[in-house]
Amino acid sequence: MSSLRSFPYDSPMSSSRRTVTKRRGEQSEARLYFAAKLAWVEGATFRRNVIVTVKDGIIEAIDDAGELSIPRVAENVCDCDILLPGFINAHTHLEFCYCKSRLPRGNVPFSHWIEAIGQLKRTVRPNEITRCAESGVQELLQGGCTTLIDCTTRPEIFSLLATSPIRHIILWELIALSSEQAETVWQEVLERLSLPRSPNCIALGLNPHAPYSVGPHLRKLLRRFVEENPHTPIGIHVGESLDEKVFFETGTGPFQEFLARHDLDPAFTEVPRCSAGEFLCRENLWEFCHYLYHLNYFTDNDLAAILPFQTVVHCPTTHAYFSRAPFPLDTLLQRGVRVCLGSDSFATADTLNMFEILRMAARMYPQLGGTQLLELVTTLPARGVGLADHNPPLGVIAPGAAADFAILKTAAPPSDDFREILLDPTTCVWATYIGGRKVYELR
Incomplete structure (x- = not known):
């Protein structure tokens, strides 16, 4: 995973802006952090400059990038243009x-x-x-x-x-x-x-x-x-x-x-x-x-x-x-x-x-x-039947959901219009994650 260079690391964390499924523990080395310029969250809205925290294959939290201090361990941080549900x-x-x-x-x-x-x-x-x-x-x-x-x-x-x-x-x-x-x-x-x-x-x-x-x-x-x-x-x-x-x-x-x-x-x-x-x-x-x-x-x-x-x-x-x-x-x-x-x-x-x-x-x-x-x-x-009851939930980036991601890369700064992103010929799938594990990366 690449290092997180696009976002500040050490700003104070504001609990009022965070969505978390459970209390954070003392150990952080097992966590993965996906820092996205643009992410589609809660199956509803696109948010800019967010960090999605993953632990044990489950999305633990979604934070604004400027409000979360995370360990500077390159292997634990993924810097990405556009983060979508798998x-x-x-x-x-x-x-x-x-x-x-x-x-x-x-x-x-x-x-x-x-x-x-x-x-x-x-x-x-x-x-x-x-x-x-x-x-x-x-x-x-x-x-x-x-x-x-x-x-x-x-x-x-x-x-x-x-x-x-x-x-x-x-x-x-x-x-x-x-x-x-x-x-x-x-x-x-x-x-x-x-x-x-x-x-x-x-x-x-x-x-x-x-x-x-x-x-x-x-x-x-x-x-x-x-x-x-x-x-x-x-x-x-x-x-x-x-x-x-x-x-x-x-x-x-x-x-x-x-x-x-x-x-x-x-x-x-x-x-x-x-x-x-x-x-x-x-x-x-x-x-x-x-x-x-x-x-x-x-x-x-x-x-x-x-x-x-x-x-x-x-x-x-x-x-x-x-x-x-x-x-x-x-x-x-x-x-x-x-x-x-x-x-x-x-x-x-x-x-x-x-x-x-x-x-x-x-x-x-x-x-x-x-x-x-x-x-x-x-x-x-x-x-759909067979998927709706899956635990953790699929098809959404939200606390408690499966850390299944399609990560897109684009040459231009990500637009607020996903249709425009989709039709941009430079946009491609850069990586795919299932349960927080990378299963494909563009070479």
Whole structure:
């Protein structure tokens, strides 16, 4: 850590301006001090020239720099331009990191992309999956990500994340259209839900992949499970593509043709003639889906059905990858829906770097202010199921919260407008900390 040269050390400390979680002890060598020219604190305001004190991986206090005397030990002090909470990536598929630049993109039928990834899966070696996923974790850390929610079918990803520093929720993916396949998949997933978790694994949950890939018997097994385990985190891809919309409304289109080519039964016995979201409501599953991935297409009924504990996860990179119509962000925000950002995977994106994704969102949504953008990767996802009850709290710089930081560096003096900071080409992630421990530094 660099020495603290930008702020005075020995000014008297004013207790009236300090926010502290507990009384300071006599020993100070174990404490870390983050001296920031600009910091986003309490999930509400930017403050200039502050010192954030960390002990045992927890934020202990936030002080104005001129009012705190700290030991002049270089190893204990980090001088930084902009101090932000670590970013939360609410949707990843690390197992698909090997897919980078190998699949169709642009305005192609979604079913063609599904066929392409299926063919690629059959040729990839397990060691390639793990090696590429390791690189994916590094890219996440380089982009300031400290927590993620990953959907996977592979125990290797569970093991990889257990040995990484990143906090995570694993959602075991479920795909099965036939009854026989459903029983096999379900038993595998039940075993995986009981696996012992590493300290950085926040929770294990389920990802019934999508309404079109979860058949009647699997829905029955899932419904019974979630009714008995309502707090298990559940995420589902829903309303993602125009093909899905047409399929549920008419039973025709590229999805129907895909099923016919592969001699597969659809996920329903009768054409629903409604949106995928309304179909989940009819099946008594909607209310158990805590994370709604993509939701690019929805009806007024879908919008009215979104519950306060549900989170819509938008992936700007995936949207751009498939050249999709503009995401209806304003409609969701005006209705008070909680929206946050995810990276999705290298099967549908060119980067997992959350800082770059946040920068992309700033360009795509000029109507959003800097604080609104920052909330999409911090305070809003931190309220999601599985994360909201985490102790210490995530996604915020506040006394008692986890010392998870994304530290930015910029050539110009930090502006009061975070949007301006974000779009400044000289701004980059300089370091990432998880639990007060440096896990990435720009070289």
